Amino acid sequence: MKTLIFALKKISGAIVTIFAIVIANFVIFRVSPGDPIRMMFRDPRVSAEALQRMRVKFGLDKSMWGQFVDYFKQLMHGNLGFSFWQKRPVLDVIGDRIVQTLILVVTALVIATILGIILGAISGWKSGSKTDRTILSVSLVLYSVPTFAMGILLLLVFGYVLLIFPLGGISSPASGFTGFLYAKDVLWHMVLPAFSIVLWYVGEYILLTRSSMVEVMDQDYIVTARAKGLRESVIMRKHALRNALLPVVTLSGVNFAFAIAGVIEAETVFSWPGIGRLTYDAVMKRDYPLLQGIFLIFAVSVVLANLLVDLIYSRIDPRIKTGAAHD
Amino acid sequence: MAILEIKDLKVHYLTKEGPALAVDSINFSVKENKTVGLIGESGCGKTTTARAIMKFVKEPGKIMGGEIIFKGRDILTMSDKELRTLRGAELTIVRQEAQNALNPVMTIGDQIAEVIREHEHIDKRTAWERAENQLDLVGISHHRAKSFPHELSGGMRQRGMIAIATACNPDFIIMDEPITGLDVIVQRQLLTLINDLREKLNLTALFIAHDLSVISETCDDVVVMYAGKIMEKADVVSLYKHPLHPYTQALINSYPSIRGEKKNLVSIPGSPPRLVSPPKGCRFHPRCSFAIDRCREEAPEIREVDGHSVACHIVK
Numbered sequence: 061m062k063t064l065i066f067a068l069k070k071i072s073g074a075i076v077t078i079f080a081i082v083i084a085n086f087v088i089f090r091v092s093p094g095d096p097i098r099m100m101f102r103d104p105r106v107s108a109e110a111l112q113r114m115r116v117k118f119g120l121d122k123s124m125w126g127q128f129v130d131y132f133k134q135l136m137h138g139n140l141g142f143s144f145w146q147k148r149p150v151l152d153v154i155g156d157r158i159v160q161t162l163i164l165v166v167t168a169l170v171i172a173t174i175l176g177i178i179l180g181a182i183s184g185w186k187s188g189s190k191t192d193r194t195i196l197s198v199s200l201v202l203y204s205v206p207t208f209a210m211g212i213l214l215l216l217v218f219g220y221v222l223l224i225f226p227l228g229g230i231s232s233p234a235s236g237f238t239g240f241l242y243a244k245d246v247l248w249h250m251v252l253p254a255f256s257i258v259l260w261y262v263g264e265y266i267l268l269t270r271s272s273m274v275e276v277m278d279q280d281y282i283v284t285a286r287a288k289g290l291r292e293s294v295i296m297r298k299h300a301l302r303n304a305l306l307p308v309v310t311l312s313g314v315n316f317a318f319a320i321a322g323v324i325e326a327e328t329v330f331s332w333p334g335i336g337r338l339t340y341d342a343v344m345k346r347d348y349p350l351l352q353g354i355f356l357i358f359a360v361s362v363v364l365a366n367l368l369v370d371l372i373y374s375r376i377d378p379r380i381k382t383g384a385a386h387d
Numbered sequence: 388m389a390i391l392e393i394k395d396l397k398v399h400y401l402t403k404e405g406p407a408l409a410v411d412s413i414n415f416s417v418k419e420n421k422t423v424g425l426i427g428e429s430g431c432g433k434t435t436t437a438r439a440i441m442k443f444v445k446e447p448g449k450i451m452g453g454e455i456i457f458k459g460r461d462i463l464t465m466s467d468k469e470l471r472t473l474r475g476a477e478l479t480i481v482r483q484e485a486q487n488a489l490n491p492v493m494t495i496g497d498q499i500a501e502v503i504r505e506h507e508h509i510d511k512r513t514a515w516e517r518a519e520n521q522l523d524l525v526g527i528s529h530h531r532a533k534s535f536p537h538e539l540s541g542g543m544r545q546r547g548m549i550a551i552a553t554a555c556n557p558d559f560i561i562m563d564e565p566i567t568g569l570d571v572i573v574q575r576q577l578l579t580l581i582n583d584l585r586e587k588l589n590l591t592a593l594f595i596a597h598d599l600s601v602i603s604e605t606c607d608d609v610v611v612m613y614a615g616k617i618m619e620k621a622d623v624v625s626l627y628k629h630p631l632h633p634y635t636q637a638l639i640n641s642y643p644s645i646r647g648e649k650k651n652l653v654s655i656p657g658s659p660p661r662l663v664s665p666p667k668g669c670r671f672h673p674r675c676s677f678a679i680d681r682c683r684e685e686a687p688e689i690r691e692v693d694g695h696s697v698a699c700h701i702v703k
Contacts, residue, residue: 280487287441287482288502288551289475298501299490377492378535 161334176265184273203263313369424606496532
């Protein structure tokens with residue numbers, strides 16, 4: 061019951077947030093300079109009368125409020141507008157790209173999270189040891205190198221000098237691969253872009269898990285666990301890591317959202333045809349409806365990721381539901 | 388038969404200014420079914436002694452010498468694996484401040500069942516039933532087994548700690564200020580519980596406190612510590628009626644008695660010495676109103692006087 065109320069609270073909070081985002085997303089593009097109709101038809105020979113007809117067709121002659129009602133109605137029907145540049149519905153354009161981005165980002169983040177937690181836990185458990193110092197310095201370096209720099213470095217070493225991995229793209233052009241071979245090909249192309257993301261995030265996960273672990277190791281309940289005569293591996297997993305992971309879960313939600321939006325660098329360096337590249341292109345082409353659609357997708361994914369984290373968090377930290385202080 | 392024998396135990400804390408002699412060559416033993424009280428001011432080495440018995444002394448602390456014989460075997464020479472089979476099963480501890488001593492993300496039932504399963508290798512269901520019984524035993528309804536620590540009161544958490552410490556029928560239990568930091572009514576209830584359990588489970592225990600009245604209710608024998616040294620050992624009645632050591636006398640005079648005559652409380656002047664550079668001779672002499680020249684020069688050995696063991700030059 062407590063869980064249900066908590067979940068409903070969080071879900072309604074998320075709905076309100078998304079609604080606010082829809083409004084902000086609408087307003088930002090109304091107050092930005094430039095006439096969208098002029099953007100679409102840059103040819104000076106188009107008559108003013110024709111422009112006016114287009115304005116009426118797109119509903120831009122209506123009041124702000126009227127336009128918002130239209131926008132909202134269409135949104136509810138899943139219509140995100142029409143891309144100037146691609147001359148296709150925005151939803152189709154985004155739909156073509158989002159899967160590639162999700163494959164890349166989810167794979168990279170899962171690897172980074174698991175690797176980061178394992179290394180961070182070992183590091184924190186043995187804090188002060190040689191292993192700890194090595195892991196710590198490596199992760200500090202990784203965390204300091206920006207994704208695009210790491211990407212270019214990986215590209216140079218593994219793509220150009222060693223020729224182990226392809227330079228870019230998602231699959232070998234004109235290879236005619238299907239089924240399993242195609243999947244293998246995509247995987248092969250994904251190694252470098254994924255690792256440029258993994259290497260950055262893994263540093264962050266190691267640092268957070270380690271510091272959280274060190275803090276937990278000083279807690280009284282670890283002494284209690286020792287006094288119970290438990291094996292070290294059990295103390296580490298059940299008592300230390302279980303508590304140390306709480307802040308890591310929070311980070312995972314935030315990171316997932318940031319990674320979707322922040323994948324622009326990796327996708328640009330590796331010519332990965334995902335939503336990051338699409339954003340870059342949409343900005344270059346001043347394709348407002350497309351940008352608006354992308355922003356909405358980004359914002360909603362941030363909210364949903366956070367909602368998911370809240371719900372997971374209430375499962376793993378029993379203090380959350382009752383609102384007990386988290387110290 | 389003595390379950391626990393501490394022989395010449397030395398624990399030092401290695402500080403920048405030199406070693407602090409937190410526990411300095413102490414000797415005492417605890418016989419089966421007896422409870423020994425260990426009393427003294429803060430920083431006298433009580434808790435360090437408890438930690439040494441569990442072999443929990445951590446950097447910068449170091450056990451410098453001595454033996455801790457538990458059921459005939461020296462804990463200090465045991466391997467980690469041997470220690471693990473002892474801890475939580477035969478040798479357990481209830482520490483002060485249980486507020487954070489329970490894992491916040493595990494139910495109290497799970498935390499009790501865990502120790503039973505670790506040492507007795509029984510199936511989950513049986514362990515859980517045993518955990519529920521333990522809760523009933525310490526006065527928490529077994530319906531609360533699925534509660535998390537933050538859903539329990541301070542007193543209940545400490546009861547939970549006692550449930551964990553007694554779950555595997557230990558041969559020896561250390562209670563390190565188990566009621567400190569709780570309000571007086573809860574303290575009273577916990578003392579009653581501890582005394583009940585002592586009888587029901589035939590506990591052998593070391594009870595650490597800084598409060599004489601608590602010791603008098605729970606213990607058979609008392610060990611008085613001051614600045615890392617034992618000052619006096621005696622059975623509880625004799626110690627109260629005829630304290631021999633000036634420090635024991637001063638301790639008793641500084642506590643009010645509810646039933647006894649009204650008298651002015653006398654505080655002990657000064658404060659305990661710094662353990663990095665303890666005073667020469669008897670460690671209590673700077674605060675002792677009976678001190679003679681010999682006390683300033685020569686550390687007193689423990690002697691037997693009227694059934695007490697006492698370390699003092701002036702006691703005849």
